[in-house]
Amino acid sequence: MYVLGVETSCDETSVSVTKDGKDVLSNVVLSQIDIHKAYGGVVPEIASREHIKGITFVFDQAIKEANITYEKIDLIAVTEGPGLIGSLLIGVNAAKVVSLNYNIPIIGVHHISGHIYASHIEEDMQFPLIALVVSGGHTELILMKEHFSFEKLGETQDDAVGEAYDKVARVLGLSYPGGPVVDKLARQGKPTYHFPRPMIDSNDFNFSFSGLKSHVINLNHNMKQRKEEINVENFCASFQEAVTDVLVTKTIKAKEQYKVKQIVVAGGVAANSGLRKKMKENITDIPVLFPKMKYCTDNAAMISIAGYHKYMKENQVDDLMLNGSSRLNLVEEK
Numbered sequence: 001m002y003v004l005g006v007e008t009s010c011d012e013t014s015v016s017v018t019k020d021g022k023d024v025l026s027n028v029v030l031s032q033i034d035i036h037k038a039y040g041g042v043v044p045e046i047a048s049r050e051h052i053k054g055i056t057f058v059f060d061q062a063i064k065e066a067n068i069t070y071e072k073i074d075l076i077a078v079t080e081g082p083g084l085i086g087s088l089l090i091g092v093n094a095a096k097v098v099s100l101n102y103n104i105p106i107i108g109v110h111h112i113s114g115h116i117y118a119s120h121i122e123e124d125m126q127f128p129l130i131a132l133v134v135s136g137g138h139t140e141l142i143l144m145k146e147h148f149s150f151e152k153l154g155e156t157q158d159d160a161v162g163e164a165y166d167k168v169a170r171v172l173g174l175s176y177p178g179g180p181v182v183d184k185l186a187r188q189g190k191p192t193y194h195f196p197r198p199m200i201d202s203n204d205f206n207f208s209f210s211g212l213k214s215h216v217i218n219l220n221h222n223m224k225q226r227k228e229e230i231n232v233e234n235f236c237a238s239f240q241e242a243v244t245d246v247l248v249t250k251t252i253k254a255k256e257q258y259k260v261k262q263i264v265v266a267g268g269v270a271a272n273s274g275l276r277k278k279m280k281e282n283i284t285d286i287p288v289l290f291p292k293m294k295y296c297t298d299n300a301a302m303i304s305i306a307g308y309h310k311y312m313k314e315n316q317v318d319d320l321m322l323n324g325s326s327r328l329n330l331v332e333e334k
């Protein structure tokens with residue numbers, strides 16, 4: 001079964017063709033990062049315009065690289081939300097045009113389900129599993145008892161981890177997106193500053209990162225006023241140490257309570273070297289799956305794979321009333 005995936009929820013225009021929910025035949029990603037860099041973050045209006053400019057080329061390229069024709073595609077899977085509404089609408093409408101033109105069924109996919117299924121490309125998921133979702137907009141612990149079944153155990157009460165990384169980078173005068181830059185500097189430093197580990201001992205699976213972010217901003221400000229020199233590498237290493245301590249501790253707690261067979265780490269922050277290392281060092285009894293780097297940040301292959309499994313589970317598709325939705329729940333609350 002050939003599935004065409006489409007992802008335009010933020011600043012990547014991406015189309016992919018996958019086979020049988022596993023093999024990636026093509027995964028074309030047109031990133032807008034260099035354009036948004038000048039503004040220190042994603043500008044929604046510009047993102048929409050760039051998606052419009054690139055979408056036809058990205059569709060054509062994905063079909064060409066997969067060495068396939070539209071007539072052979074069995075299903076179109078498109079990110080319906082959450083994300084920037086203007087951006088989402090371009091992917092959804094482009095997908096609907098192809099669906100209508102070639103008479104291919106279409107299915108809307110939740111962006112986070114895509115991030116989780118990115119791990120299924122390389123290795124098979126085994127259930128039950130815990131997914132730690134860490135991206136620019138999400139920080140959640142999800143329990144999956146079977147394919148395409150999601151129970152939310154906890155989530156951030158304020159900022160997402162990726163968002164905190166990006167803010168800290170901005171305060172330190174580093175470029176956007178901040179996550180990879182802070183990660184790189186952290187590898188060159190030592191955690192010599194003491195930063196809080198918010199909610200690390202709380203009796204639930206929730207997170208909070210706004211306090212840590214404020215602490216970092218205030219410390220930076222106070223040191224500057226005292227004309228003390230900041231060791232940026234050590235500063236980044238200390239922030240990363242605090243964040244990853246919280247994420248790993250909470251994941252282990254969920255692993256023990258739900259006696260799962262696997263941990264899956266998903267989303268842009270899954271690319272973080274400190275998180276990868278600490279997870280692998282501290283969880284040795286069950287496998288910890290991290291997607292390949294290219295499947296960590298937004299891409300259509302993960303949407304295509306998730307769409308395949310959604311279709312297999314629910315055995316139904318959407319119609320042309322399918323629409324983009326900036327806010328969309330993945331699961332019922334637990």
Ligand code: KG4
Pocket residue numbers: 010134135136137138161162163165166177178179180183267268269270271272273296297298
């Ligand atoms: O999943 P993603 O591509 O987009 C969303 O759905 O949000 O995640 C983007 C986020 C950004 O905040 C970026 O700074 C962060 O992932 N990120 C990282 C790293 N690579 C990307 N954060 C920490 N360390 C990294 N290596």
Ligand code: ZN
Pocket residue numbers: 111115135136267268297298
């Ligand atoms: Zn994402």
